[in-house]
Amino acid sequence: MSMEKDLKALRPLSIGDLERITDMAVMILDAEGRIICYSKGCEKIEALRRDEVIGKSPEELYNPQQFPNIIRPKRSMVLDTLKTGKIYQETLDYYTTVGGNEANILCSTYPIYGKNGKIDYALCIYREVSDYLEMIAEGNKKQSDRQIPSHYQQNGTQHTFDNVIGSSPMLQKAIYRGKIVAKTDAPVLIWGETGTGKEVFAQSIHNYSAFSPYPFVAVNCSAIPEALLESTLFGTCKGSYTGAVNRKGLFEEAENGTLFLDELNSMAVGLQSKLLRVLETGRFRSVGGQEEKPCKCRIISAINEEPFIAIENSHLRADLYYRLAVFSIELPPLASRREDIAETAEYFIGSMAPVLGKKVTRLSSAVKQIFESHSWPGNVRELRHIITQAIYFAGKDEAFIKPHHLPEYLLRTNTAPEAAPPSGLPGTSGEEGLSQLMNAYEAKIIQDTLEKTGHNVSRAAKQLQISRTNLHNKIKKYNLEKAEG
Numbered sequence: 095m096s097m098e099k100d101l102k103a104l105r106p107l108s109i110g111d112l113e114r115i116t117d118m119a120v121m122i123l124d125a126e127g128r129i130i131c132y133s134k135g136c137e138k139i140e141a142l143r144r145d146e147v148i149g150k151s152p153e154e155l156y157n158p159q160q161f162p163n164i165i166r167p168k169r170s171m172v173l174d175t176l177k178t179g180k181i182y183q184e185t186l187d188y189y190t191t192v193g194g195n196e197a198n199i200l201c202s203t204y205p206i207y208g209k210n211g212k213i214d215y216a217l218c219i220y221r222e223v224s225d226y227l228e229m230i231a232e233g234n235k236k237q238s239d240r241q242i243p244s245h246y247q248q249n250g251t252q253h254t255f256d257n258v259i260g261s262s263p264m265l266q267k268a269i270y271r272g273k274i275v276a277k278t279d280a281p282v283l284i285w286g287e288t289g290t291g292k293e294v295f296a297q298s299i300h301n302y303s304a305f306s307p308y309p310f311v312a313v314n315c316s317a318i319p320e321a322l323l324e325s326t327l328f329g330t331c332k333g334s335y336t337g338a339v340n341r342k343g344l345f346e347e348a349e350n351g352t353l354f355l356d357e358l359n360s361m362a363v364g365l366q367s368k369l370l371r372v373l374e375t376g377r378f379r380s381v382g383g384q385e386e387k388p389c390k391c392r393i394i395s396a397i398n399e400e401p402f403i404a405i406e407n408s409h410l411r412a413d414l415y416y417r418l419a420v421f422s423i424e425l426p427p428l429a430s431r432r433e434d435i436a437e438t439a440e441y442f443i444g445s446m447a448p449v450l451g452k453k454v455t456r457l458s459s460a461v462k463q464i465f466e467s468h469s470w471p472g473n474v475r476e477l478r479h480i481i482t483q484a485i486y487f488a489g490k491d492e493a494f495i496k497p498h499h500l501p502e503y504l505l506r507t508n509t510a511p512e513a514a515p516p517s518g519l520p521g522t523s524g525e526e527g528l529s530q531l532m533n534a535y536e537a538k539i540i541q542d543t544l545e546k547t548g549h550n551v552s553r554a555a556k557q558l559q560i561s562r563t564n565l566h567n568k569i570k571k572y573n574l575e576k577a578e579g
């Protein structure tokens with residue numbers, strides 16, 4: 095019998111056969127997006143039973159209303175395959191499963207076409223790779239411990255993973271992923287709100303990678319006028335327009351290194367298509383140039399909105415996203431990792447106070463409480479600015495950052511017990527504006543200090559770290575003369 099006949103004699107494979115596979119997750123969706131095959135391997139990874147998922151769609155399973163706190167997979171790759179026919183190959187993803195497992199998976203998806211050319215099914219095959227990633231990370235750590243890059247800073251960077259601060263699991267996960275992707279030469283997309291550390295991460299990835307001896311070149315796509323961005327990226331050729339000279343673009347400046355495209359979602363969509371072409375062909379052409387040049391740098395890009403929202407809002411081309419986000423790293427907002435706030439603040443104090451000649455090292459507990467209730471719209475950048483300002487306001491010998499060292503807007507919106515204007519102050523009724531309250535607060539502090547020092551103006555002035563004359567003026571201003579004794 096011929097081989098073909100042999101094969102015909104076999105019974106067709108059934109879904110049951112696939113579902114018995116244990117060391118690989120095999121999932122199939124029908125044309126409606128419902129799960130019709132869910133192997134033992136899926137059950138193991140997701141901690142869900144087959145009968146809990148059959149007939150449901152992945153979107154239904156990961157319903158945000160029902161499971162608000164889980165880290166979601168990137169928008170379901172398999173659903174995307176079903177809708178668009180796009181094939182994902184060995185794509186890394188991290189998420190918390192509805193069943194409560196933490197999953198690092200390597201996933202491939204394929205469309206299965208019917209006779210009419212339409213997609214009848216989408217096949218998704220994935221496996222757990224946490225142990226494997228752990229191993230790589232360990233290996234990477236040993237390697238990076240050996241070679242502290244002395245060239246960093248000369249390559250245009252200031253940051254390595256060593257100064258990415260925060261022990262929260264969310265940030266540690268991002269660092270962990272960053273270290274793994276650093277060892278590849280694939281494009282990386284970092285996304286997170288403003289000030290969450292996207293550039294810090296991009297530089298850290300560069301310094302942890304084989305590209306680190308070469309330049310790290312950053313460009314903020316929103317800061318350069320659209321008309322100039324193309325020539326900035328790709329360079330110009332003499333004669334391409336009046337006055338044009340031969341000038342290298344950033345793709346060439348970053349040769350063998352990393353090109354960091356910050357705020358990519360602000361780049362004009364037309365230019366995004368040109369960038370896509372470069373990524374697809376690995377070649378680019380200077381403005382006005384004839385010959386194509388090879389693109390020899392790794393691209394890290396950053397956006398400040400959720401990728402699929404950026405795509406929906408037409409801020410980011412979907413095809414460019416898939417090219418750029420071979421690996422994507424999400425940076426959590428500071429408010430969602432509150433356990434990192436004090437640690438990061440004290441790290442900034444430790445690095446800045448000695449330079450500014452101050453002895454301050456810690457946050458007072460009232461300041462911690464204020465920080466705890468603040469919403470941190472500017473994320474770590476905002477924290478850094480607040481700490482810089484507070485160090486300036488702290489007295490030379492003070493050990494703690496206190497509420498009165500903080501900017502007024504923080505006190506206004508987040509009142510901790512020590513920071514709140516003390517109740518029962520003369521002249522306060524709860525109706526006052528900020529400056530009246532601040533005056534009342536200042537008066538109360540002065541009065542308390544005078545009482546504590548037995549109304550000794552010199553000692554009180556010393557304690558408040560203001561001059562005697564200044565204190566006398568304030569005593570007068572707040573009508574505290576009686577207290578002067």
Ligand SMILES: Nc1ncnc2c1ncn2[C@@H]1O[C@H](COP(=O)(O)OP(=O)(O)OP(=O)(O)O)[C@@H](O)[C@H]1O
Nearest residue numbers: 257258259287288289290291292293294474475478
């Ligand atoms: N995890 C961190 N540890 C220490 N410093 C950090 C961390 N994250 C951010 N920073 C600091 O916060 C500031 C802002 O970081 P960065 O510029 O990387 O943010 P970004 O997300 O790129 O902001 P933007 O969206 O405005 O471009 C920098 O001063 C940086 O040093």
